[in-house]
Amino acid sequence: MEAARPAGTFVVVGGGIAGVTCAEQLAVSFPEEDILLVTASPVIKAVTNFRQVSKVLEEFDVEEQPGTMLESRFPNIKVIESGVKQLKSEDHCIFTEDGREFVYKKVCLCAGAKPKLIYEGNPRVLGIRDTDSAQEFQKELAKARRIMIVGNGGIALELAYEIEGCEVVWAIKDKAIGNTFFDAGAAEFLTSKLMSEKSEAKIAHKRTIYTVEEAKKETRTKSKADYVGSALGPDWHGGLALKGTEEFSHSIHIETRCEVKKIYLEEEFKIMKKKSLAFPKDHHKSVTADKEMWPVYVELTNGKIYGCDFLVSATGVTPNVHPFLHRNNFALGEDGGLRVDDQMRTSLPDIYAAGDICTACWQPSPVWQQMRLWTQARQMGCYAAKCMAAASMGHPIDMDFSFELFAHVTKFFNYKVVLLGKYNAQGLGADHELMLRCTRGQEYVKVVMQNGRMVGAVLIGETDLEETFENLILNQMDLSSYGEELLDPNIDIEDYFD
Numbered sequence: 001m002e003a004a005r006p007a008g009t010f011v012v013v014g015g016g017i018a019g020v021t022c023a024e025q026l027a028v029s030f031p032e033e034d035i036l037l038v039t040a041s042p043v044i045k046a047v048t049n050f051r052q053v054s055k056v057l058e059e060f061d062v063e064e065q066p067g068t069m070l071e072s073r074f075p076n077i078k079v080i081e082s083g084v085k086q087l088k089s090e091d092h093c094i095f096t097e098d099g100r101e102f103v104y105k106k107v108c109l110c111a112g113a114k115p116k117l118i119y120e121g122n123p124r125v126l127g128i129r130d131t132d133s134a135q136e137f138q139k140e141l142a143k144a145r146r147i148m149i150v151g152n153g154g155i156a157l158e159l160a161y162e163i164e165g166c167e168v169v170w171a172i173k174d175k176a177i178g179n180t181f182f183d184a185g186a187a188e189f190l191t192s193k194l195m196s197e198k199s200e201a202k203i204a205h206k207r208t209i210y211t212v213e214e215a216k217k218e219t220r221t222k223s224k225a226d227y228v229g230s231a232l233g234p235d236w237h238g239g240l241a242l243k244g245t246e247e248f249s250h251s252i253h254i255e256t257r258c259e260v261k262k263i264y265l266e267e268e269f270k271i272m273k274k275k276s277l278a279f280p281k282d283h284h285k286s287v288t289a290d291k292e293m294w295p296v297y298v299e300l301t302n303g304k305i306y307g308c309d310f311l312v313s314a315t316g317v318t319p320n321v322h323p324f325l326h327r328n329n330f331a332l333g334e335d336g337g338l339r340v341d342d343q344m345r346t347s348l349p350d351i352y353a354a355g356d357i358c359t360a361c362w363q364p365s366p367v368w369q370q371m372r373l374w375t376q377a378r379q380m381g382c383y384a385a386k387c388m389a390a391a392s393m394g395h396p397i398d399m400d401f402s403f404e405l406f407a408h409v410t411k412f413f414n415y416k417v418v419l420l421g422k423y424n425a426q427g428l429g430a431d432h433e434l435m436l437r438c439t440r441g442q443e444y445v446k447v448v449m450q451n452g453r454m455v456g457a458v459l460i461g462e463t464d465l466e467e468t469f470e471n472l473i474l475n476q477m478d479l480s481s482y483g484e485e486l487l488d489p490n491i492d493i494e495d496y497f498d
């Protein structure tokens with residue numbers, strides 16, 4: 001006899017980009033059914049002004065909105081504002097913090113990720129993930145004269161460029177800045193911008209719009225404070241003045257190839273009688289001992305110690321799987337995310353996952369890789385909903401085209417940055433060639449070639465090359481005969497490949 005189909009609704013957990021996109025797509029696929037979006041945060045993230053820039057590159061704005069706005073756009077979506085505290089996969093149900101139980105026929109887990117902080121719990125170590133943590137950071141920065149940034153990815157890059165009026169010691173494990181996005185060449189291009197004083201007034205580029213009044217946020221109860229809100233995204237700092245106490249615009253010192261060895265609070269440090277270093281204002285002068293006292297001291301593995309007001313740990317994220325693991329034997333990826341297959345299914349029946357919480361475990365296209373990014377959260381959320389719908393109707397669907405080619409457009413140091421395919425030759429071993437074109441202060445173009453074919457590119461500045469390069473990577477045309485002409489600025493490459 002056929003097992004009875006579980007009753008219940010479609011449930012999506014998490015009000016970030018992945019969850020909201022998933023719920024929206026389900027609402028469109030099943031206009032007659034109720035879709036439940038259960039989220040711990042008092043606001044949801046909505047994608048607005050979506051622009052398909054090219055075949056796979058996309059840009060959009062993000063608005064933080066109350067759940068009621070989503071409900072009014074999609075009358076069959078119901079937003080439940082409460083964290084999920086338990087998932088009973090065998091019974092097809094979830095339990096929320098406010099004591100309710102919801103039975104699902106299919107659920108998509110989109111609970112995002114949490115910052116992976118070094119020295120978590122130390123009051124002088126801050127992380128940035130959601131609006132609350134960004135505001136806390138801003139508040140502390142407004143009182144600070146010197147901070148230390150640890151980490152070398154997206155957040156660190158943005159902070160290093162945006163912070164003013166405060167000395168910044170930036171400690172990185174690598175030899176060059178921005179290792180998750182750039183190679184040493186691109187890093188050198190950007191470092192020159194970082195080190196030159198930011199002379200022109202900063203161009204306003206606020207894209208994240210926060211529409212929820214402060215009052216609403218203050219109504220958050222204490223129990224909810226344990227949950228993280230949705231992750232910030234493009235231009236999250238646009239609405240925040242990232243300024244310390246001093247009047248200078250930019251003052252940064254980079255310590256390369258080192259990690260944090262130990263952190264001491266002021267009292268502890270005084271007893272130890274160790275020496276800390278003054279901020280190296282002039283790189284040619286020898287370093288001197290610091291005469292000031294600081295709330296926290298950071299000892300680096302290169303032996304140097306700097307005092308500062310606080311430390312920002314911008315050291316990556318861990319998928320937020322914890323609330324769902326109790327008695328559920330999920331298969332987890334190496335990075336701790338819920339493993340999902342090419343239909344966005346986890347290892348447990350009727351449970352899907354999308355966005356930062358999941359680890360893509362399908363055989364990827366040779367020029368795609370997972371990165372925990374806004375764009376991928378949207379693409380995965382949308383595709384997961386389509387997979388849930390297809391499975392309900394009894395047939396699988398083909399992998400979405402957006403997973404054919406990794407494509408990310410963002411902004412670093414006020415330059416447009418486009419990353420395509422294996423932009424850092426990830427996983428290619430020695431079997432690849434790089435071609436470069438660079439005009440200092442203007443543009444940096446790098447392409448990664450393998451067997452005469454383009455497999456990746458980094459485009460910094462207004463290069464206008466993204467669409468052509470995207471096509472060349474997708475169609476894998478043999479470009480051996482073009483040689484260096486491929487990057488010749490005097491040749492209009494678009495006409496060339498028309």
Ligand SMILES: Cc1cc2nc3c(=O)[nH]c(=O)nc-3n(C[C@H](O)[C@H](O)[C@H](O)COP(=O)(O)OP(=O)(O)OC[C@H]3O[C@@H](n4cnc5c(N)ncnc54)[C@H](O)[C@@H]3O)c2cc1C
Binds near residue numbers: 234235354
């Ligand atoms: C400072 C910062 C800047 C960034 N900048 C960019 C950028 O410029 N470009 C880019 O592409 N990406 C950027 N990212 C990354 C991007 O924001 C994330 O990859 C993306 O938002 C992840 O979306 P998500 O929906 O998977 O998770 P999240 O946005 O983290 O959403 C998770 C949701 O789940 C909810 N939740 C958590 N636990 C529970 C629970 N137990 N029960 C119910 N709900 C729960 C949360 O409240 C939240 O609503 C940035 C990230 C940060 C932190």
Ligand SMILES: NC(=O)C1=CN([C@@H]2O[C@H](COP(=O)(O)OP(=O)(O)OC[C@H]3O[C@@H](n4cnc5c(N)ncnc54)[C@H](O)[C@@H]3O)[C@@H](O)[C@H]2O)C=CC1
Binds near residue numbers: 150180260
């Ligand atoms: N413009 C964009 O596209 C942006 C994207 N993001 C995304 O937001 C998320 C969070 O950002 P980040 O925290 O910057 O993560 P990240 O993954 O981009 O970078 C983490 C960095 O920390 C370093 N690191 C890890 N452990 C360390 C340790 N113990 N000591 C010193 N360094 C250590 C890593 O080498 C890496 O450089 C990421 O998914 C990132 O891609 C964030 C900001 C901007």
